[in-house]
Amino acid sequence: MAINEPGPNPRRAYDKDGHEIPPATVASTRAMGIRAVTAFCDPCGHYAVVPLDRFPDALAIPDIALRVRCSACGSKRIVVHLDMTDFQPKGPDVPR
Ligand SMILES: [Zn+2]
Secondary structure (H helix, E strand, C coil), X not given: CCCCCCCCCCCCEECCCCCEECCCEHHHHHHCCCCEXXXXXXXXXXXXXXXXXXXXXXXXXXXXXXXXXXXCCCCCCEEEEECCHHHCCCCCCCCC
């Protein structure tokens, strides 16, 4: 049985059999050492770093987009990405 239609939830990933792939949650993301996500506003391009401690542990990372609003234009069309800033290797010769 082939399912090629998009899944019922646009903020979830689905495998080739149509099963939902569990998204990262606030708790699992914090466990990776990431303490914030970056929220991008689709209409205006504004973005902000949003600390994860504002959200419940069980909240799926993509669903943070439902809980934030653009502070620049007021839009709720937000896309959330993991903030990988803490993951960047910090070289000894980064100019400041
Ligand atoms: Zn905006």
